Amino acid sequence: MTDNVSQEEFPQPDPALWGPVKKGPVGKFFAPVAGFGVTLTSMFRKVVTEQYPEQRVPTAPRYHGRHQLNRYADGLERCIGCELCAWACPADAILVEAASNTPEAQYSPGERYGRVYQINYLRCIFCGYCIQACPTRALTMTNDFELAGPTRESLIYEKQDLLAPMGAQMLAAPHPMVEGTTDANYYRGEITGPTQGQVAWVAEKRPEDPTLAQAAQAAQASSERSA
């Protein structure tokens, strides 16, 4: 009785579905060489093997690769040390420690900056939740996928490994914000480059700064345009 009920409720599939394939006379005739059919058809297909690393095939434009900490056009860092990226990370791969900006050491617009910033690439799963959580677009992902190293420590990237390279006209932080602006002006994208006031401040505090010469030219050109 119990067997009848289970047979009705859960009918068994047709055994022909998983049994051996029954071949006709033609199938039996070609059976010994049938495996070569796959080989022969593959010989005339387009080769898709990539000769990496000799040839580097570009990734998709939105590929999730190594992270980058971006800067504003005047050289201040975008990261404000809010830790939202670290909280959003499902793999607990990001460590951020913020510190206060001071008049003598202003690294980002506003009150705070990311003093310590680490991403552990042994944990990161490249999901991109961190870049979605970032309120200032400080954190983005590049197309760089070559993330390998000989030691575990070398795969924990520090802030200096992640910071974007200085643009041609940027002035290296720390330096004051553009005169008369607040962090809101930075967030709205209203800062287009260093000003002469910022250049003068860096020239006084760090006259050897390598970014000074080009930033001074950019500030000069900008003030002439707006005059």
Ligand code: SF4
């Ligand atoms: S990268 Fe963005 S989310 Fe992460 S601490 Fe900096 S500002 Fe906040």
